[in-house]
Amino acid sequence: MKAALPLQCDALQLRAGGADDGRVLVAALDLRVQPGERWVLLGPNGAGKSTLLAALAGLVQPAQGRIVLGDQPLAAWSPRELARERAWCPQFWLDPFPVTAWETVAGAALVSQPGRSMAECRALAQQCLEQLDAAHLADKDVRTLSGGERQRVALAAACAQAAPLLLLDEPTSHLDWAHQAALQGLLQRWSAEQGTVIAAVHDLNLAWTLATHALLLDGSGGAVAGVRDEVLTAQALGQAYGVRVSVLDEGAARWFRIDFGREAV
Numbered sequence: 001m002k003a004a005l006p007l008q009c010d011a012l013q014l015r016a017g018g019a020d021d022g023r024v025l026v027a028a029l030d031l032r033v034q035p036g037e038r039w040v041l042l043g044p045n046g047a048g049k050s051t052l053l054a055a056l057a058g059l060v061q062p063a064q065g066r067i068v069l070g071d072q073p074l075a076a077w078s079p080r081e082l083a084r085e086r087a088w089c090p091q092f093w094l095d096p097f098p099v100t101a102w103e104t105v106a107g108a109a110l111v112s113q114p115g116r117s118m119a120e121c122r123a124l125a126q127q128c129l130e131q132l133d134a135a136h137l138a139d140k141d142v143r144t145l146s147g148g149e150r151q152r153v154a155l156a157a158a159c160a161q162a163a164p165l166l167l168l169d170e171p172t173s174h175l176d177w178a179h180q181a182a183l184q185g186l187l188q189r190w191s192a193e194q195g196t197v198i199a200a201v202h203d204l205n206l207a208w209t210l211a212t213h214a215l216l217l218d219g220s221g222g223a224v225a226g227v228r229d230e231v232l233t234a235q236a237l238g239q240a241y242g243v244r245v246s247v248l249d250e251g252a253a254r255w256f257r258i259d260f261g262r263e264a265v
């Protein structure tokens, strides 16, 4: 896999639904993301994590400011070129047609490299399904899969695109513990090869173990971005989510506990 390109946001403003009169989700975000970094996006429901991921994928237009990938604004990239640079794995899937898992993944491989033969796409699809422990699902109709199985197929499709920037919207929302751990390992290897990962997550402990950097949206347009240890603090998380968060530092690890029985900070 080739190395990811640097990604940057300059005074980025995003509104709900990308509409001119939509609520401001992100007021003026400056962000620098370097190849090999793993970012987690956090913030309350409706804060704008999915909207920001879609904007970074080039699928939602900023109200103001700009996003730059490599040396040109995102808006200047053609869809075909962009498909070679970034893969976007959404939070939900619509599967209206009877398509198999391997066809779904092979389709993603074909999007980024239209010259590939179907045999090559199928071999790559098989490899990516194996990486996500989903090879045994290859011939199944995606409409018949369980939530976790369908999510692993979607993640395999994102990997098959072989685009070095992975934009993942709640990638572990349907995964059991073992598959969460396996995905973390995969994403760490991805970034070790100079791929970049940006993932929206709600699980603070998973966020901590996954991330090198974090971006915390407050739901009112504000955002704090930086290295993980400085952003993921009890105070900042408590304020953003409106719950009491306590932190246990244990060697190099940090554990978060949410006190659901106490009033918000």
Ligand SMILES: Nc1ncnc2c1ncn2[C@@H]1O[C@H](COP(=O)(O)OP(=O)(O)OP(=O)(O)O)[C@@H](O)[C@H]1O
Binding pocket: 015, 016, 017, 018, 022, 025, 043, 044, 045, 046, 047, 048, 049, 050, 051, 052
């Ligand atoms: N197409 C749309 N039209 C209008 N409003 C939208 C549209 N898409 C999203 N929104 C609104 O924008 C806000 C941000 O949504 P978004 O999905 O980005 O939040 P999120 O932080 O990912 O939330 P969650 O944690 O619940 O997944 C929400 O209030 C949502 O209702």
